[in-house]
Amino acid sequence: MACDVKAIIQELEQDYTIRPYLTALEHIPAQDARLNDFPAWLHIGLIDQLKQDGINRLYSHQASALQAINEGKNVVVVTPTASGKTLCYNLPVLDKIIKEPESRAIYLFPTKALSQDQLGELYRMVEALNKPISTFTYDGDTPVSARSAIRNQGNIVVTNPDMLHTGILPHHTKWYRLFQNLRYVVVDEIHIYRGVFGSHMANVLRRLRRICEFYGSKPQFICCSATIANPLELAEKITEKKFTLINNNGAPSGEKYFLFYNPPVVNRQLGIRKSLIKETASLVSKFLNHDIQTIVFARSRLTTELLTSYLKDYLDKIGQDRDLVRGYRGGYLPNLRREIEKGLKEGLIKGVISTNALELGVDIGQLDACFITGYPGTITSTWQQAGRAGRRTHSSVAILVASSVPLDQYIINSPDYFFKEIPESAVIDPDNLSILISHIKCAAFELPFVPEEKFGSEELEDILQFLEDKGIIHFTQNKWHWMSEAYPADEISLRSASTENFTIIDIEEGENKVIGEVDRESASTTIYEGAIYIHEGEQYTITKLDYDDNKAYAKQVEVNYYTDAQVESHIKILDVFDLHEEENIKHQYGEIAITTISTMYKKVKFYTHENLGYGKINLPAEDMHTTAYWLILSETFSNLVGGKISKGFTFDLAGGLLALSNVMVNVAPLFVMCDPKDIRAVAQIRSPFTDLPTLYIYDNYPGGVGFSEKIFELRDKILVAARELIENCGCDEGCPSCVGPINQVGNQGKQSALFILKEAIR
């Protein structure tokens, strides 16, 4: 196996069709284990158990974590994938329960799949210990009949933030035994809690601490994180407690290679590169030939499905079983996912194509090779995905294949930025007013507020006063009580996506079989009537979309195209919070109402990406109120339209504005630490509100999460970066790697965008 990885790297290096496009080949040497003895206080039963499992000493980071926890400190453990971090919390928790059997702990995992996995491991330990310790998962799938037993006896309750938020905290009186005896709160994968999700999480934990205080318990926090720049700061911000950082990783690892591959340019003038999907498929097929177990991460569901079907076709061609390669993504139903996870562990599956559902620590064992198609957006996430490949003793390889989007092109051409720079910080804003108010409502529902209380850093009393004026809470004798029939937790989803899912039903299977799920936001762009929906590499056409009932009906088809929805947006400015005016440009930030509607879709032919025709989409418009940053260009720019500025350059306002919006929306995430899909841009050559050319960048989250405020603050840096990106791009008239394709922005788009930027930044 080890030879295979080295052999294939050598093969790639010697292949003249590949070699020129490898922009980095990093070798990460093997690391030996660093070990410490078990601490003396650890219960002998646990030590015996570990020894039976062949663990005779602890890794250095496990030993440090145990020591700090034993000293009563809150700890955050930062170590790579598969370094045995679960022992860092399982050991102290189990030790405490053995010694004080009434003790309780809550384990919080960001996803359901993850909690199931962790529970499996915990069960094995608990069973072997033969002590009366009960561990339970409590999530949406827990049968109602089992819930009361869990509430009364569960020593360890494994759940997720969403369930804590809607199911546990508002019903804390039913959980009083848990809260009275709560000793530990374990927050695994804490780096996932950034942006909107992290801001919500911090508030959920504020509510948790408030309830613990009511019952008189003071739990200790144990957090685990992937490698990010600010794990300590994040843990302290999310829990509002002092923490000790544990990062002396002592786990051994085999040597590892990290390759960057930039698909060749096929049209220099247009800056068009070879298709990311086809290039990846062809590279992966080499790995399959070598019988190397490989995981491929794709950024979207569509890419996942396309890659899966390309690779299955390849297996067909070489006369192998199609099922050696499987797709794996969020929309798949749990049984199918379990089956694929098992196939991977047992080696029956050679290749798996996944969205980031597998990025988190789902237990599929370690693989030999990992492909990352498209930069995942952050250094942290890239290392985590790459960590899926890596054996303790053999060599492994991770390969990043760049797409032509600007961010990818920047990273792939600057390997030093990736390998030398510290990873990103996780940014949260627990005091985002919209999020804070939501959770203050929940908290008021859970326990009445008293005037001297603290909740977040805003003036709590002002907010309570405000909610009182709205008739949601009621003040009497020094306490604010909840005064509404509503159950406030139900109205708030912790993740930016809404909780409502559409189910997709295969109408041709006898018993109306559900083949997948799509969230509400994606419905209007993925499962409109006529859309081609790809599931496990099979094509389905959506025959009917029942929008009120959240159901889509699909029928299997075989066509040579896929579909792509066209989205239209209308924006109303509701209020301006702040503004900055310069000679030719105005910057503003405030609130907008945006209406998005999908009106038609394109049929795009496979492989050639030719346009085969159009179809209509009849779906209601989606409205959202959010915050936005916008820049307004002066009348001067409008007057220049069509004017010849210099030789061969005629100013094109529409193209230039669109080009600029494409660049901005790609560059801004680097500065405001958000995911590219957290913000959206819309360009209008004459906005009905400003009466001038206007470019909006808005938070893609109802109420806004503060990204646009950050963009407003950092506008100069972002504009400079946008200019550098355009200037440094090798294309002639614009390409997808900078301002967007020429057929979108026009052949004057790139120059016009640069012109606007030069005028704007003086």
Place this chain on the structure above:
Amino acid sequence: MDLRNRLEKIESLKKRVQQINNAHQKKSDFYSQTRKTIPISEVIPGNAIDTPHGSCFFTEKTFPLETSSYGDYSLLDMQKYFPSGLHFWIPQFKSGNEEIKLEEILFFDTETTGLAGGSGTYIFLLGLGYFKGENFYIRQYFMSDYHEEEALLWAVNQLFAQDFKLLVSYNGKSYDFPLLQTRYIMTRLPLQLNTSYHLDLLFPTRRLWKRRLQDCSLANIEKKILKIYREEDIPGYLIPHVYFRYLQDKDSRSLKPIFTHNLQDIISLVLLTTKISQTLDDPLSMGKFALDLCSIGKIYEGYKDFQYSSKCYEEALKGNLSDEETLDALKLCSFAYKRQGEWEKAEVAWREIISLNGQFNLYPYEELAKYYEHKLKDYQQAGAIVEEALQRLTKENISWSIKEQWQNSLYFRLERIKRKQRLMSANSKDNQGE
């Protein structure tokens, strides 16, 4: 921009709040009179009770048993029938060792600030009813604002702590009682209820009448079963809102309908207990409705009294039933016969089900085949009935996966029967040969 303004802005953007406000507006129209501060004691005759935790409002109403009649019943009727059938709902009463007097029953109903449950839902009015001597008493405890909650719960504890053995409620097991427990935990007061048993009338009501009525809300049961028609009753969904409005303007006039509503609920608890007891006192004479007789038969079945339950079903089958209901009753009846070992009667019932020609059912054929094969050892008849089933099944229009499954099990059975048949005829030939 100052914090308050920003708050206003963000809130005004939220559609949901808008919707709530609209709903608010609609509800407000329920009471259009001019509002002014009027204390509760001016609207409801009653007093403040003082407790170590402050005071709350308390009112008591007396109902002489002789003269208090509602619908088909008076409060006096409870004595006649209770505790008939109680053992069906509370198994501890089965042995006959456990006895209960009327005066040991506490009837209980709450009015709350919402139906969502959870720690943000409060009980603002708690009604308790009990028998004493010639009268029935209802006490209502009310908090005129949130800070009176502890006093309310403390005062209620004084009555709870008396010698009550049985708590009676409607949906109290899953709603009112857990909420009460939550309120005591929230206020850190001990709940001093000594009742050993809780009879949640929702369960017997469903078992007795759901088959016929479907809707088992107390309002529907009052109309359809107790023949009580409330005049100007406040709809339950408005109650939280009326209380919230009162909290803001302290005009107690709007609360009067809630007190009346709660009072009526408690009286209905008594009447419903009476009705349920009477129904189970002599079910066959009570059963005007064939469907109710089926339900009663099922209750006795659960109690393993198959003789009585088959009587109920027989009686039901004499009554007015739709084809589908008849099939259902026959099925229940046939299995009650089977459990008693009344095989001939069961056979007749299964034959009748087959002859009724409704949608294809596998079980009567299977039951007959089992009976012929295992009991009578008549392989001829057993084989014939299985073949009849197979023949009918081919004509049925049902999903093929089910059809295939059924066919397989029938073929399997047929094979076995034929094998046994061959073995028997071989044996009998051997015997003849000797």
